[in-house]
Amino acid sequence: xxxxDQIRITTxxxxxxxLLLDDLFGRLGVEYIKxxxxxxxxxxxxIKHSPEFACLPLKINLGNFIQALEKGANxxxxxxxxxxxxxxxxxxxxxxxxxxxxxxxxxxxxxxxSDGAWAFYKSFASLSAGLSIRRLWKTLKVSFAKGRAFDQxxxxxxxxxxxEKNRGHTSRALEEAEKLLAAxxxxxxxxxxxxxxxxxxxSVDQEREREVLKVGIVGExxxxxxxxxxxxxxxxxxxxxxxxxxxxWVTDWIAPHRDNKIFGFPKGLIxxxxxxxxxxxxxGEGRETIGSTVLFAERGFDxxxxxxxxxxxxxxxxxxxxxxxxxxxxxxxxxxTFDEQTGRAGMVTRLEAFVDLLWARRRGRTVSTPPDxxxxxxxxxxxxxxxxxx
Amino acid sequence: MKERRTGYLGIDVGSVSTNLVILxxxxxxxxxxxxxxxxxxxxxxxxxxxxxxxxxxxxxxxIRGVGATGSARHLxxxxxxxxxxxxxxxxxxxxxxxxxxxxNTVLEIGGQDSxxxxxxxxxxxxxxxxxxxxxxxxxxxxxxxxxxxIPIEEFGDYALRSDSPAHIAGRCSVFAExxxxxxxxxxxxxxxxxxxxxxxxxxxxxxxxxKGKELLxxxxxxxxxxxxxxxxxxxEAELGVEVVVPAYYHVMGAIGSAILxxxxxLEPGETSFKGFEVTDxxxxxxxxxxxxxxxxxxxxxxxVGGKTLARWGGRCGKxxxxxxxxxxxxxKA
Numbered sequence: 001x002x003x004x005d006q007i008r009i010t011t012x013x014x015x016x017x018x019l020l021l022d023d024l025f026g027r028l029g030v031e032y033i034k035x036x037x038x039x040x041x042x043x044x045x046x047i048k049h050s051p052e053f054a055c056l057p058l059k060i061n062l063g064n065f066i067q068a069l070e071k072g073a074n075x076x077x078x079x080x081x082x083x084x085x086x087x088x089x090x091x092x093x094x095x096x097x098x099x100x101x102x103x104x105x106x107x108x109x110x111x112x113x114s115d116g117a118w119a120f121y122k123s124f125a126s127l128s129a130g131l132s133i134r135r136l137w138k139t140l141k142v143s144f145a146k147g148r149a150f151d152q153x154x155x156x157x158x159x160x161x162x163x164e165k166n167r168g169h170t171s172r173a174l175e176e177a178e179k180l181l182a183a184x185x186x187x188x189x190x191x192x193x194x195x196x197x198x199x200x201x202x203s204v205d206q207e208r209e210r211e212v213l214k215v216g217i218v219g220e221x222x223x224x225x226x227x228x229x230x231x232x233x234x235x236x237x238x239x240x241x242x243x244x245x246x247x248x249w250v251t252d253w254i255a256p257h258r259d260n261k262i263f264g265f266p267k268g269l270i271x272x273x274x275x276x277x278x279x280x281x282x283x284g285e286g287r288e289t290i291g292s293t294v295l296f297a298e299r300g301f302d303x304x305x306x307x308x309x310x311x312x313x314x315x316x317x318x319x320x321x322x323x324x325x326x327x328x329x330x331x332x333x334x335x336x337t338f339d340e341q342t343g344r345a346g347m348v349t350r351l352e353a354f355v356d357l358l359w360a361r362r363r364g365r366t367v368s369t370p371p372d373x374x375x376x377x378x379x380x381x382x383x384x385x386x387x388x389x390x
Numbered sequence: 391m392k393e394r395r396t397g398y399l400g401i402d403v404g405s406v407s408t409n410l411v412i413l414x415x416x417x418x419x420x421x422x423x424x425x426x427x428x429x430x431x432x433x434x435x436x437x438x439x440x441x442x443x444x445x446x447x448x449x450x451x452x453i454r455g456v457g458a459t460g461s462a463r464h465l466x467x468x469x470x471x472x473x474x475x476x477x478x479x480x481x482x483x484x485x486x487x488x489x490x491x492x493x494n495t496v497l498e499i500g501g502q503d504s505x506x507x508x509x510x511x512x513x514x515x516x517x518x519x520x521x522x523x524x525x526x527x528x529x530x531x532x533x534x535x536x537x538x539x540i541p542i543e544e545f546g547d548y549a550l551r552s553d554s555p556a557h558i559a560g561r562c563s564v565f566a567e568x569x570x571x572x573x574x575x576x577x578x579x580x581x582x583x584x585x586x587x588x589x590x591x592x593x594x595x596x597x598x599x600x601k602g603k604e605l606l607x608x609x610x611x612x613x614x615x616x617x618x619x620x621x622x623x624x625x626e627a628e629l630g631v632e633v634v635v636p637a638y639y640h641v642m643g644a645i646g647s648a649i650l651x652x653x654x655x656l657e658p659g660e661t662s663f664k665g666f667e668v669t670d671x672x673x674x675x676x677x678x679x680x681x682x683x684x685x686x687x688x689x690x691x692x693x694v695g696g697k698t699l700a701r702w703g704g705r706c707g708k709x710x711x712x713x714x715x716x717x718x719x720x721x722k723a
Binding site: 037039040041320323324326327332345346349350352353354356357360361364 | 476516
């Protein structure tokens with residue numbers, strides 16, 4: 001490893017993970033090279049250099065790394081771990097491909113805390129000169145609190161979007177809210193900024209009396225967390241006037257043995273709900289997908305959408321079990337598989353039909369048109385370029 | 391003198407075929423057109439409207455509402471001025487319930503995709519649509535008919551003459567094709583191969599789409615592939631139930647979208663329909679790559695007479711433009 005003052009670290013993109021890492025690396029005094037936002041370019045780079053049969057997240061990760069290395073990163077940090085799914089091998093495969101391509105870099109595999117506290121500490125100590133265990137613990141604690149606050153913002157935005165008066169305003173408010181929270185440093189500041197930023201999302205013009213559908217999103221974590229990989233599905237379906245909740249969040253995923261603070265339901269309970277259908281771990285989020293679907297059904301949600309990358313073994317197991325859950329709990333489930341395709345028309349057709357189906361179930365007849373959520377005036381929700389269309 | 395009647399236009403522009411129908415206010419078919427899209431949806435709609443005008447020459451119909459569906463539904467909606475734009479799953483379900491009000495299962499196979507729709511008491515309760523597999527669609531049959539040199543229209547008759555279908559692998563069109571060639575080279579009758587192919591397709595369809603779903607009668611089979619009597623026979627053999635092919639099986643999507651337009655219950659003159667004159671307009675489509683960010687989206691622009699009519703295709707929505715002609719929804723209790 002390079003001496004800490006020469007490290008320019010990078011990580012893959014996954015939803016709002018970069019916001020948490022920006023904070024953490026800042027506190028540790030490490031220079032963080034954020035890869036450019038995942039884009040078609042990222043995907044193309046990933047596809048070009050990945051094994052054809054690898055799953056979609058690996059290809060996007062690899063594209064992120066290549067773009068970050070081109071931007072000047074010299075150290076890659078990647079999560080390790082070992083659920084019985086291919087994710088455990090991602091880091092190893094990605095490192096090899098990048099070395100074969102001739103890139104020079106240090107590679108850091110971050111194994112979970114539960115695999116050994118000492119190794120966990122050592123990884124961070126190599127990034128920051130003189131980092132004591134005590135300081136690492138304090139730093140992680142405050143950074144993580146901020147990470148949870150970031151997750152809370154996105155969670156709230158998913159609910160508010162269904163009621164927004166002007167299309168796109170929730171997404172804009174979320175952007176503002178994340179900027180505000182990012183500037184907070186001390187624990188007290190974070191707490192205050194968390195409240196204030198949440199307030200920004202709440203203050204979006206809403207029509208609370210509007211009748212909305214409630215849909216839960218389950219599935220493989222990367223697909224759920226990274227909007228690029230799922231064609232911004234949450235925004236798309238939220239714009240149809242659907243209240244959304246999702247069962248996996250970045251901070252829940254990093255600390256899975258906690259109580260799923262963002263989703264709000266303990267891991268133990270999710271497993272208990274899955275037990276009648278699937279009583280053991282099948283890797284990835286297979287069991288969580290089943291358990292969370294049951295929870296959504298019990299909470300009276302209108303439907304559930306499952307997302308998975310093509311060829312994902314744990315989710316494929318879940319997919320084959322879901323029809324039983326669907327029958328037993330009388331809740332419609334739509335499974336969407338994602339791969340390298342860039343056309344989203346097929347997904348839009350299925351989502352539209354699913355929303356029709358959910359309205360029909362509520363109304364008791366199929367030939368019914370949903371409320372006028374779609375009549376709202378669109379505004380430009382583009383995040384990067386503020387150019388107004390002509 | 392011709393009596394002036396009220397009509398509802400439904401247009402279904404799919405990847406392979408473009409279908410248009412006009413229904414009267416009781417949802418009976420006054421005229422129907424089925425033609426190939428041939429990769430040019432706008433032209434297909436314009437030609438289709440011309441053909442429809444010709445078919446309906448002896449009738450005087452005032453169009454009170456227009457519905458568009460199919461994978462080119464948004465494009466079609468802008469071109470003709472649709473009152474409702476709806477996905478093809480809902481449109482097919484609506485049309486099937488019109489023909490057989492207590493229908494429980496709808497099998498639909500089109501050119502590029504196939505759908506299975508489950509209804510209970512007239513309500514869609516579940517659906518599935520194939521996503522990654524070409525082996526379960528009409529395109530594959532089309533391809534095989536070309537390879538065998540037998541017109542697709544005669545496929546059904548060949549299949550009906552078979553009494554022992556050859557076993558053809560149905561999981562993947564590549565396996566199916568190599569299996570068919572093998573059977574043909576060892577001397578199997580072409581009738582048995584074709585009927586075997588129908589069985590493979592039916593099996594593939596059921597394996598892919600019906601996972602865990604209860605397929606109750608009455609069962610309706612629609613979409614272009616329903617023209618193939620061999621497919622109907624194969625489905626009946628695989629499912630062990632009677633399968634009904636409605637009279638207008640090939641234009642059910644269009645019928646569904648016309649019914650949806652009818653249900654809007656518009657007043658005379660309230661429709662956004664631009665009239666049959668749109669057949670004479672010259673629509674120019676062009677695409678450009680937006681360089682606003684690294685997504686480099688391909689944006690499609692449709693112009694008529696130098697004026698931009700619509701634009702779409704970006705991930706972010708900044709290019710989205712539809713000249714207000716498409717009212718996506720109308721509030722109804």
